[in-house]
Amino acid sequence: MALVLVLLIGVVVGGAIGVLIARRAGRSRDDRGRAGSHGEPLKDDIPLSVDVDRETDAELARGLRSAVDRLQMGVVMCDATLKTTYRNAAANALIGTHGGVIVDAHLQQLFTDTQNGEPAGSIVELQGPPKTTFSIEAMPIPDGGAVATVEDISERVRIDSMRTDFVANISHELKTPVGAIAVLAEMLADEPDPTMINTLSSRVVDESHRAARTIDDLLELSRIESSHRLDDAVDLDTVVAEAVARGRMAADGRRVEVESIEAPDQVWIRADRPQLSSAIGNLVENAVKYSDDGGLVQVRIRRNERWVEVMVADQGVGIPAADLDRVFERFYRVDKARARQTGGTGLGLAIVRHVANNHGGVVSVQSKEGEGSTFAFRLPARLIVERPAETAPSGSRTTLLPTKVSMPDE
Amino acid sequence: MTKELRSNFHDQLAEIGEGIARMSAGVTELVPRSTQILLDGDLEAAEYVILGDDEYDATSIVFEERCFRVIALQAPVASDLRSLVSAIKIIADVERSADLCVNICKAARRIYGHELDANLRGVIQKMGDQATVLFKEATEAYLNLDGPRAAALHDMDSYLDDLQRQFIQIIFESHAAGNIDLQVAVQLAVVARFFERIGDHAVNVGDRVRYIVDGWVPAHPYAESDNEPPDVVDAGVDSGVDADGG
Numbered sequence: 001m002a003l004v005l006v007l008l009i010g011v012v013v014g015g016a017i018g019v020l021i022a023r024r025a026g027r028s029r030d031d032r033g034r035a036g037s038h039g040e041p042l043k044d045d046i047p048l049s050v051d052v053d054r055e056t057d058a059e060l061a062r063g064l065r066s067a068v069d070r071l072q073m074g075v076v077m078c079d080a081t082l083k084t085t086y087r088n089a090a091a092n093a094l095i096g097t098h099g100g101v102i103v104d105a106h107l108q109q110l111f112t113d114t115q116n117g118e119p120a121g122s123i124v125e126l127q128g129p130p131k132t133t134f135s136i137e138a139m140p141i142p143d144g145g146a147v148a149t150v151e152d153i154s155e156r157v158r159i160d161s162m163r164t165d166f167v168a169n170i171s172h173e174l175k176t177p178v179g180a181i182a183v184l185a186e187m188l189a190d191e192p193d194p195t196m197i198n199t200l201s202s203r204v205v206d207e208s209h210r211a212a213r214t215i216d217d218l219l220e221l222s223r224i225e226s227s228h229r230l231d232d233a234v235d236l237d238t239v240v241a242e243a244v245a246r247g248r249m250a251a252d253g254r255r256v257e258v259e260s261i262e263a264p265d266q267v268w269i270r271a272d273r274p275q276l277s278s279a280i281g282n283l284v285e286n287a288v289k290y291s292d293d294g295g296l297v298q299v300r301i302r303r304n305e306r307w308v309e310v311m312v313a314d315q316g317v318g319i320p321a322a323d324l325d326r327v328f329e330r331f332y333r334v335d336k337a338r339a340r341q342t343g344g345t346g347l348g349l350a351i352v353r354h355v356a357n358n359h360g361g362v363v364s365v366q367s368k369e370g371e372g373s374t375f376a377f378r379l380p381a382r383l384i385v386e387r388p389a390e391t392a393p394s395g396s397r398t399t400l401l402p403t404k405v406s407m408p409d410e
Numbered sequence: 411m412t413k414e415l416r417s418n419f420h421d422q423l424a425e426i427g428e429g430i431a432r433m434s435a436g437v438t439e440l441v442p443r444s445t446q447i448l449l450d451g452d453l454e455a456a457e458y459v460i461l462g463d464d465e466y467d468a469t470s471i472v473f474e475e476r477c478f479r480v481i482a483l484q485a486p487v488a489s490d491l492r493s494l495v496s497a498i499k500i501i502a503d504v505e506r507s508a509d510l511c512v513n514i515c516k517a518a519r520r521i522y523g524h525e526l527d528a529n530l531r532g533v534i535q536k537m538g539d540q541a542t543v544l545f546k547e548a549t550e551a552y553l554n555l556d557g558p559r560a561a562a563l564h565d566m567d568s569y570l571d572d573l574q575r576q577f578i579q580i581i582f583e584s585h586a587a588g589n590i591d592l593q594v595a596v597q598l599a600v601v602a603r604f605f606e607r608i609g610d611h612a613v614n615v616g617d618r619v620r621y622i623v624d625g626w627v628p629a630h631p632y633a634e635s636d637n638e639p640p641d642v643v644d645a646g647v648d649s650g651v652d653a654d655g656g
Contacts, residue, residue, distance in 0.1 A: 098549040101435035127442035127542070317528040321535045322446060368536070370529025 073151040074103075078111050080144030091150060099126050103134055107148055110138035114146040123153075130325075133157045162329050169331030170218075173346060177211040217347040221330070224275055224354045232273040233385050237266055239277050240299055240310060247284035247297065256291045258284065261300040267308055269383040271359055279355035279363075280310055282348040283375050287314035290373070307361075307378045315372040324367060328353040352377065359383060419484045422476070426497055429473045430504065433466060434549040434615070437507045441545055441608060444514040445538025448601065449531055451522050456515035463512045470505035474498055492625060496618035500552065503611040503618075507545065510604045510611075517601045524594045527584050533577045534598075537605040540570045544612035551616055557623040560616035570609040577602045 065088075068075050074091030078084050084107075087095075094100030106124050113120035117140050124134040131154065138148035184204045191197050240260055247258045287297040291314050300311045319327060323334045331346040349363075352375075356363040360380050367373035440459065447455045477498045480486065486494055526534075544566050551560035578599055585595045620626040 096550060096554050098435040098438040098546050098553070101431045101549070101553065102439065105432050105435075127439050127446070318532060320449065320531060321539070322449070369532030370527065371532060 073149050075147065075149055076107055077141075077147045078145050082108070082111050082115075082145075085145070094150070099132065099134075102126065103136065103150055106136055107138070107150070110136060110148060111146050114138050114140040130154070158325075162326075165332065166330055169333075169346065173214050173331055174211060177207040177214075180207045181211075214345045214347070217345045217351065220278065221347055221351055221354065224278075224351060224358060227272070227275075227358070229272050230270050230359065230383070232271060233268050234271045234273050234276055235266060235268055236301055236308065236310070237262055239273075239280055240301060242277060243281040243284040244299055246281055247288045250285045250288045251291075254291070254293045254295075256288050256293070257296045258288060259296065259298050261298060267301060267303060268385050269308060269379060270385050271379070271383060272355075275355045275358065279352045279377060280312075282352050283310070283312040283377060286348055287312050287316070287373070287375070290314060290316040292316060295372075303381065303384075306381050308381060308384060309379075310377045311374060312377070313372065313374040318369040318371050318373055319365065319367040320369050324365060327365060328363065419480070419486070419490075422480050422484075423486075423490060423493065426473055426476055426480070427493070429469065429476075430497055430500055431549065431553050433469055433473075433501070433504045433508075434545070434552060436466070437504055437511065438542065438545045438549050440508060440511040441542045442538055444511040444518075445534065445542070447515055448518040448521075448538075449526075449534060451518060453519060453522060456518050459515045460512050463508055466505055466508040470501045474501050477501075489622065493622045496622050500615050500618050503614045507608050507611045510608050513604050514601055517597050517604070521594050521597050524590060526594075526598075527580075527589050529580055530577075530584055530590075530598065533573060533580060534601070537570065537573045537577065537602065540566070540573060541605045541608045541612070544570065544609045548612040548615040548619070551619045555619065555623055557620050557626070560619035560623075563613045563616035567609045567613045570606060574602045574606040 069089040071088060072090060074094065075086075075088040076084060076091045077086040094103055103124055106122050110120045110122060119137065119139045121135070121137040124136060126132040126134070132152060133154045135151045135153045136148055137151075138146050140146050181204055184200050184207065188197060188200050188204070191200060240262075244258050244260045248256075251258075284297065284299060291297060295315045297315075298311075298313045300313075302309045302311065319334055323332070326332045327334065328349045330350040332349075333346055353363050356377060356379070360383070361378045363375060363377045365373055365375050443455070444459060446452070447459065477494050481491070481494055544563060547559060547563055547566065550556070551563070581590070581595050581598050581602075584590050585592065590598075617626075617628060
């Protein structure tokens with residue numbers, strides 16, 4: 001009985017003490033909470049300014065992190081033991097690809113190189129496809145460690161090489177005929193034989209035509225580059241029919257079939273007529289020039305709700321994969337020897353690309369060496385117009401005479 | 411103490427994996443480079459590739475040694491053991507593929523100065539592209555330990571095999587037409603074989619990746635029968651089926 005009494009007293013006293021302690025703790029928490037909510041400084045806590053600094057630091061770090069994540073270039077940091085401590089989103093995107101492994105290997109090397117306190121850099125070329133070039137720059141950080149940027153400079157490299165090639169090529173294209181004319185003229189001066197004089201002078205004429213053609217095409221190209229006159233209503237079928245007719249003439253003795261597969265309904269588009277006719281003409285002539293004897297060139301108009309497309313497919317020599325993305329550059333030649341035979345100026349496809357750009361469209365090519373090439377000239381569907389009322393009925397479609405005869409091969 | 415040892419062990423595993431991924435990524439670049447060297451007849455670049463092969467040989471020996479040491483000293487089990495055993499085999503496949511790229515570059519030296527038909531060049535480019543894609547997939551499957559991706563390599567390889575057969579046919583045609591002489595024809599036939607082998611090595615790497623991921627092994631006719639190879643001398647081609655039945 002006494003034992004039970006002692007236990008009871010123990011529980012009651014213990015409970016009372018417990019409640020007291022809990023109350024006190026609760027009150028002090030309340031006080032602090034109230035003080036905080038009224039914005040009063042807490043006297044016996046750590047000074048407020050440090051708290052604010054820490055908070056802004058964390059906020060700044062968060063902000064910086066999210067800003068660096070939005071950069072297009074990769075940013076990678078390492079500590080003094082050369083262990084990677086941070087990668088931004090762009091650098092993380094490379095992880096798990098074979099290119100990422102190669103870039104990482106270079107990063108590791110560069111981080112090691114920065115240990116002597118000097119910045120280090122290297123260029124990494126990946127074969128692709130598509131061919132990619134990365135520029136990696138690493139800088140030492142005073143407190144130890146290093147930071148590196150990884151930048152995709154493929155486009156810059158491509159444009160640079162295009163620019164240098166253009167200067168080299170234009171000099172070459174103009175110098176060759178002029179040099180030939182000079183030599184031929186010297187020979188003419190000392191030539192007594194009248195038949196020889198005939199041959200030589202006809203060569204002089206040929207070479208001057210060649211130079212003139214190059215200059216004409218250059219002028220046309222610069223005119224196309226600057227003008228945007230999309231106010232003709234053009235019947236695409238007629239333009240294609242003219243191009244096909246000219247293409248047949250360019251076959252020049254070889255048996256090359258040119259066939260056009262017309263769209264089910266006539267397509268009228270708002271475009272610059274001479275430009276369009278020059279672009280499609282160039283595509284068809286090219287296809288014929290690079291076709292072998294007995295080859296077939298197909299021209300087809302297709303449309304869907306987004307595009308109107310003129311496709312020109314040949315079964316000719318095709319374009320090596322390495323040259324595929326460069327054929328639209330001015331004066332770019334896949335095969336220099338063949339270019340002289342076919343007599344082109346090297347500007348045809350550059351003109352085509354500019355016309356496409358002017359009309360808000362694109363030109364693309366698919367090709368396999370030895371199997372032929374397919375060029376797709378696409379214009380946006382918003383250029384499609386209702387057939388104008390004042391034009392002659394569909395009979396005019398079959399007119400094969402070109403409105404503007406610009407035949408570089410005559 | 412134990413924890414430190416284990417973390418050291420996992421660092422070693424990661425280092426080996428990284429080293430192999432680097433080699434494999436390097437070969438993924440080497441395949442298209444060699445293809446381009448062959449097509450362009452770029453002798454200088456060929457020399458670079460040929461000289462660079464020593465590094466692959468040296469690295470492969472270094473990492474093989476490391477695998478042996480880790481197996482001997484750490485007695486790994488389960489997936490750790492699978493990844494180390496596979497690493498040894500993958501190293502061999504990658505190193506061999508680098509050799510094959512060197513062989514392609516050497517072939518480029520031998521056929522230097524001979525014009526190739528456009529359709530021959532076209533198929534060389536296609537074989538090079540396909541071999542590159544195969545090796546890239548194998549490398550990335552290993553890097554991400556992606557079993558399904560590794561499993562897809564078999565189908566991709568059969569396209570490369572088709573290209574090789576097609577290429578041999580075109581060599582015959584080109585030779586018959588008098589466009590290439592016998593010496594070049596033979597060199598090209600061998601080159602086709604190199605590309606085809608590179609593809610096979612990539613498939614092997616893929617198979618090892620599947621083994622690492624889930625212990626998958628290629629099905630063999632006698633895989634079930636206590637791993638006893640069939641009696642080849644007596645039974646001939648169908649023996650595998652017999653052994654399976656018995």
